[in-house]
Amino acid sequence: MPTRWIPWIKVLVHGACLIPLLKLIEQYRSGELGLMADPVNWITHQTGYWTLFLLLTSLAVTPVRRLHPKLGNLIRFRRMLGLYAFFYATLHLATYVFLFSGYDLPTVAAGVRAGHGGVVVEQWRVVWPTILDDLKKRRFIQVGILAWTLLLVLAVTSPTAVLRWMGGKAWRRVHTLVYAAATAGCIHYWWLVKKGVRAPFPMTLVLAALLLARVAWSARKRWRNRGANG
């Protein structure tokens, strides 16, 4: 794709990445969310789903651009896809902390409007033990938090300035953590669903295919290098 198209395509990608969030906002605004039996569950599932979707899309960039020299420009979109994955992961975590844990948002909103800002902290004190308990006891929460923390590291080190400061080699080494994050994300999904639910299967298959593509690529490179040297 011609380089001059890139800014325009970036606008399109931004728009596409925001669609899931805009859809949730629209569902809230139109009252559709309120008609759902368990909107908290829906928001949690949607933000989690799109985190994994975008993370896998960002992982697909490298294998896809290797298919043809003309696809080389795709690398220009990888960082923003990764950052959007982190964005949805953060929304997902916020949903857990502020909606799922029992943090009473309506009460907090009413309190703040009435001038009692302390209610924000009060509610936090109420739910903190539950969250701590989850962190101690539940492995799907632990692996989920791990995935988010890895994405946080990647997001913080994503600016070009940080890359220059770290040096390309060290930066690349740190950013291989994206594989660990995606794997942790898939494990998180499997561990939270009930037995008999196979919803995480397609995502897991894609992740496995992407990981295999990388293994195959590096094996081919090694084999070629050996050929060249010998």
Next chain:
Amino acid sequence: MVIRRGGSLQGRIASSEITPREAFLNRRSFVAGAAALGVGALAMRQVPGLIHPDAVHAQQKLDTIASKYTVPDAQTPFSKATTYNNYYEFGTDKSDPAKNAHTLRPRPWTVQVAGLVKKPQTIDIDTMMKYRPLESRVYRHRCVEAWSMVIPWDGYPLSEFISAMQPLASAKFVQFLSASDNINMPNKPGGFDWPYSEGLRLDEAMNPLCLLTFGCYGELLPNQNGAPVRVVSPWKYGFKNAKAIVKIVFTDKQPRTLWNEIAPNEYGFYSNVNPTVDHPRWSQAHERRIDSSAFPRTIPTLPFNGYADQVAGMYAGMDLKKNF
């Protein structure tokens, strides 16, 4: 003193209870209503929001009497209680049963009574439903997944039915087997030992709270909510309440129960609502109460789902952390 003849429900029908002509005609209008429901369901699948479900259900109103067991909590709207169901035979997502359960045909239907009873028999669903007056009871309904609803069920005490069946003295448990039809349940997932099986200790089944349920919200049960007959034991997690029952077996040993077989560390035989015994994946101390508000509030879960006064005595001396 009431002398009961035999073990048959048929035997107890007095001439005064023979269906009057008007009621029979009402039944015909119900059939028309059911047909309309079928058409309506199809239309709704194609044009969401075109038909309000209540409009289609209106013709099926059941005659019910009030009950002292009704709780004052705000009820879950009909639209939420009928679109958010765990019913794996019709798919694993909670929105699946509302989409897929139309394939189940709740009439004609028979329930087989077997095992340790004086007279094993097969009973027609309408005979079963008309055996006692239907009570409307608003119960709290707590799912093991930490959400809850408040639902008006229509039925009569299971104890009345069990007494009529005359279980033998050796009967200690009662097992409920659900419909499991490969043709009408195409979304049924593999890896489970179908049919769905649930069970209660006989004294639990005889508890006045345990409701043999034929309707909800004053209407016949929608398919996704367990038509044509299910059990509701409100002090237990929802999965204990078998839907679409085809067979009731009285046994002397604890019967197999489906979720317990799948994950014995997650789902015990008793499965009484207990805020102090956590599920491995979530705390049971709180629940998201699904009512008419846009965002469900999280409220504390009560021991025995708030029914401790009526049921706690049955478990006196038992370690409820071990017998979860």
